[in-house]
Amino acid sequence: MAYIREIFSSIQGEGPLVGYKQLFIRFCRCNLSCAYCDTDFDIDKSKNYSVSELLNIVEKYSDCHSISLTGGEPLLEYEFIKEFAKQSPLPLYLETNGTLVDELNQIINCVDYVASDIKLPSCTCKDTNWQIHDEFIKIASRKNAFAKAVFNECINDDEIEKMTSICSKHNVQLILQPMMIANKPSVSSDFMLATLNKCLKLYNNVRLIPQVHKFINVY
Ligand code: SF4
16 A cells, blocks of 8 residues: 555656656655655645555556656655556656665666656755765666756756766766746756756766746646
């Protein structure tokens, strides 16, 4: 059993799979508390599902490209995901904060895509354990994986050096995602491009992709 906050279909609004229709399964709870978090994963508003109950729902969404396992932090439910993956009719796309290394190791063979955050202290207002992100992305790179860094005007050269170094080391694409305030980027176009250019000087597999679903008001 696992507590799930919501199940809905929509387009993927972030990263390289932007625009694909996905079924989103939002798990409850998170092991982090980022300053910019706007996700409602409150366990009190959720329902407890068995794997078979979830499979019955999922089979109605055969027009989706894949299933986004999101949260909160879905890896907190890795045992449930492992069972679900055995019978999932669609590819699994794990959206994770990139910090639970042991849990990822348990299910890396069960998922098809890994979208892993790299948390920047300048944006989350918390410390970042870069070694953990490094270990996590190393495991994720065994699958179709990319790293995503949400940034604002406080991003600094040390963070740029560290995140490009991790992505380069494990040969995964880095997606720069400007922090949004309501439905608008929190930084100017010039700042976004300057940040992209700084990253590209250190690693050539970097893209700038804002949260597209917020521009078109689709959730
Ligand atoms: S990791 Fe994601 S869900 Fe968890 S607090 Fe940070 S932004 Fe919110």
